[in-house]
Amino acid sequence: MRLKKVRIVGSGLIGTSIGLGLVARNISVEMVDIDPRAQKLAQDLIGAPTPEKADLTILALPSSALSSVLNREYDLNPESKFIDIGSVKTKPVLDVERSQIPTGRFCPTHPMAGREIGGAESARGDLFAGRPWILCVQGVDADVVEAAKELVELLGAKAFEVDVDEHDMAVALISHLPQMVASLLAKQLNAGQSKWLALAGSGLRDTTRIAESDPILWSEIISENREKVLPLLETFAEDLSEVISNLRGSESTKTAIKKLIVDGNLGRSKIPGKHGGVARDYTLLPVVIEDKPGQLGLLFTECDKARVNIEDLAIEHTPGQFTGLITLSLSATDAQTLYEHLLGCGWNVHTPR
């Protein structure tokens, strides 16, 4: 099949972004929202839909509101296929089981494109471009799975198939636990003096960045996935408690802390890099630049001339000063090539490592 018309229930960031992406691919999109103003804004952004019934209904509303619309949507269009887009997958499945929608007609999905901006006005049609989009296809009718996959493809995302239970375990580990830990860490800063925080380096900044997340969205996600998040928090708490009792003792403190850091090194090394490689496979190339307009542009122009591919980049902040440290991540070969190239044209570049 090819999708002709899609009905999107929920005109927030995700729903409207899906709508924008689909109309760009010539699919008719009908936007719905409990808030008439949001619905109108979204539909205005997207353009008027064709009059026929939708062949796919996307439930893009907060998880807590899902159960209230299922029967109505089914009554309106019993021939439609249904998917949701929530961050936790166990509860939507239960909600659908308790509704009139036959379970085979509903595919739980999760586009992994979260940002802390809300509303139709923040929507963009390419929000999902290149992002993973999880599909929980077990027990779902083949034509519904096909429609969900077509949607993912149309939006330029990449489909990953995972079971409902495994999905919720995975996101608990890679997303919900880090969120809780970052918020707990950032909370501790409230007890510190401002002048101490002025000394903070990129380590503190990085570890607390996601502590900027939206409280309403995240309190819903965490409480909904509490069954999977709890054991992870408990294990974390046990490990922390062991660290504390080792620090209270005096004998084996150093050995215990060293083991913790080694365990952390190992866990960190398991996060894959950009194209499926392991993060630590990259070689780091430090370049000291003057902190003024144009320097980064010149640097990347040289990268282009050297025909190397920059995998990632970090800028070291320098309070009150006008030099900056750029650390480029490249393949070992590209790092050596770029090092020699930059040295040759007088850049303040340091040995790759």
Added chain:
Amino acid sequence: MRLKKVRIVGSGLIGTSIGLGLVARNISVEMVDIDPRAQKLAQDLIGAPTPEKADLTILALPSSALSSVLNREYDLNPESKFIDIGSVKTKPVLDVERSQIPTGRFCPTHPMAGREIGGAESARGDLFAGRPWILCVQGVDADVVEAAKELVELLGAKAFEVDVDEHDMAVALISHLPQMVASLLAKQLNAGQSKWLALAGSGLRDTTRIAESDPILWSEIISENREKVLPLLETFAEDLSEVISNLRGSESTKTAIKKLIVDGNLGRSKIPGKHGGVARDYTLLPVVIEDKPGQLGLLFTECDKARVNIEDLAIEHTPGQFTGLITLSLSATDAQTLYEHLLGCGWNVHTPR
């Protein structure tokens, strides 16, 4: 006074970097190390010193080795001023009190320029450029403080005066606690499946980056500052325990989690940005680029043309795909200027936010 000759005891990354920075300013530098190979490498890098006695001795060796050299260094050169460079300041002060060095002749200092690369071969003369350098001047003779400040200035760093006790409390909060938390978090990833980690976004990457730190260096730092780190870990553990018991309950879970995220928002907002402003003062400008060589160079060339200053930049990783999301941080005015400029030349740029 102006420094003429400096003796640096310890030819690792910090000691050798100080040496390189000083010879570049025409100061004679004598490198010392317990390892003759390291000493020779460092001295070769820096060049032969003049024969006179040093007016400043910098103790740039691991904190655990400090006490073993104090009396020898004092006997060799009782007229010298002394400073150290350790990450924790209480213990060096105690070590000096137990040595022949008069306490007023020793200034505890801490250059905040840590990286996880070791050895003289990684040294660079500009390691401290623009970085904070903490001086604990209480009870230190004026001429010793003056020499320490001159050193900081010569190396392009920025002096901050903090008491010994306050220093150790501050670094416990802004550096040692985040290190422990990041290592504990990264450790949890060892229990996850590899395919789950392939779905990880920048949140997990950022929160665990410093979990790559060196185990030997950090086990020494943490155990030495245990008195200041312990209460912070204990408060963190209490907060975590409260979160866990809220998640185990069913009544007030959402409210409690929401409060935690709000507290985290607040703590995070206290970290100042690059030039003393608050981190959230920057406006974010998302640009979608094709993930191929040259794109970043072209983008920054346009930034240059638009005469805007990029304060920071993030690259969104996209497993197995060839589009990338670049998020630029700029002032609100620069963001609007660049937005219009990039739109005008056909870039896939999104509304500043």
